[in-house]
Amino acid sequence: MVKRKKTKSRPTQKPKKNSGFPNPKPVFFAKKPLSPIHAEGEIKLRKQVQNLSYVFNPSSIAIVGASRNPSKIGNAILRNLIHGGYSGQIYPINPNADIVENLRAYPSLSQVGKKIDCAIICIHAKDVPHALQQAAGAKIPSAVIISGGFAEIGNVHGEMQIKQIANKHDMAVIGPNCMGVLNPQNKVDSVFLPLHKMGRPGAGSISFISQSGAVGGCIVDLAGAQRVGMAKFISYGNGTVINETDLLSYLMHDEKTKSIISYIEGVNNGREFMHAASSLTRKKPLVVLKAGKTSAGSQAARSHTASLSGSAEVFSAAMEQCGAIQAQNLEELFDLAKIFEIPAFLGSKIAVLTNGGGNGVLAADAIEREHLRPSIFSAKTIKQLKKILPPTAHALNPLDIIGDADSARYEACLQLLLEDENVDAIVAIALMQTASLDSSIVNVIARAAHSGKKPIIVVSTGGEYTQLHKKILDDYGVPTFDSPSSAISALAKALKYNIYKHTKP
């Protein structure tokens, strides 16, 4: 027994003081202290994170690496700022030019001699720490480092230098290896994709944080094209100084941001992320698309539990626990971005209004699949509906007001559904293709949605003519979807969040 005790191998753990048997009182290892995952209240921002406001609302921006060559990133950013409508001061930094894009250029940050709020850095990785040091010397409180070539390719030293300089001076630094930020409100734009190639969204209430610049660019472009407004977009790259957790904390306090969507490949510290996220979701919805879901249990797992709780499953559980809504793919991420524009609702009784039968049936299927309930209209509603509807239409949910419906019939029915207490939310399916439905349907639906009585989402499937009308609705802040299933899935997730928010922990 004694001999056996001595030969026990514990490669990773601290040694035990003694062994248990037959001593009934087991002795266990020294424990690591655990940081909290449930936030007690709002998270107070540290100075460095507060300084992010200089990134989003700078009165002056310097661009380190503002090239004259239009194919260079620094030049693209400079032109985007000038032509995008940014109204603050712009200082190009370029040691080889006096004038860039008709602006006076300076050889270095320290030679500008004026107050600079944010430095956008897009030069070779090896020169970045020096530039950042100069920014610190010039008392610039924030920087966006676009340049790649750091930890992602093994240059840990360069990344450490950035971290040290930023932390020493409480600088809010986004990046490196990122596309930076976009604030449609004041046209702050460090995204190096040219304006004619990537559309910019208008000002809105959705903020989007993305580890990947590429994914970020696609969603932002899509938002621009579909007229979905954004509050802030942040591509944070390596997250060396300001990481995803800091951004969540900042956006929680940001008044312009009403909901947050995120694309994440990994988190810096799982427990801290949960802490920030659970604090955030008390106030605002958070949608997470996690990429890089590795296979379930690792091969090395010894117990059932470990083999059943792989990193993807644990991450998903963590998001569930802090009230974050999970998107499975980019399309869903975008759908979920829009869904939170509708007023919050807590009931699961869904009414479907449609001028096409099949689409209504698809919606009914989706309602069942998503564990929502179809509304059963009140006797009063049914009585009124019968007066409005032609004899060939039934006063049932899904309410198919048939293919010859015009905007007036649509509106009359929509009004009745808004008044029915057995209806918690309305899915308005509008087949724009019918002869009788004209463009006024857009106003009908927008008016009903803006009455604020009940959440209304729109489903319209179709080509150019349909897309045009959908864009207008989205512009009005009425979320539109391409299919009944994507609409109702988003609706179910919104309800899930609303219920989470109203449930005691």
Place this chain on the structure above:
Amino acid sequence: MASKTGQNSTMDFTLLSKYNIPCLPFAFAKNAQDACMHAKKIGFPVALKLISSKVLHKSEHHALSLNLKDEYSVKKEYARLQKLTPPHDPILVQKFSPSTIELIAGGKMDSQFGPTIMVGLGGIYTEILKDVSIRICPAQERDIRSMIAQLKSFPVLKGARGQSGISLSQLAKILHSLSLLMEKEQPAEIDINPLLLTSDGLVAADVRVLW
């Protein structure tokens, strides 16, 4: 590796008791005589289980005998189990309670999120159906409620088709204790498998703790 030996298996059960997680009555037998003595004390029927580092999944290795109703069958099965193992590996004598629902519960230290707990549908199809749900510790009341409700087999657990279900509040209590255990003791992995529904409620029939 230590926990796979008999002495630590005792400790594993002791650990559960420390956190008020109910276990089936058990004892370790040194020989067949001993096994019969324990069986009488615990009360028939009993189960015999081989505790060996060679055997991870007991049912696959036929390393357990269930529903032994008398001394004769205990002796016979003891002899059979002994042949499967080096002489010093102990054999566990345990109360055998027929169960209608088998669950699995457990926890692991996750590199990203720290201690986690898990619950799911147990039995031989656990790894195939993967009907489990996970939470990060400490799990609050809401977390545990949603964790149970998230299981696909939740309607079965509540009781379906005339079968009585489990006490959800008892399961919640066990998971709460498990969360506390993971948080305070931080073992690398813990498996309560199976967690059985017997006439006395939910009880841990087997447990393994890895440090």
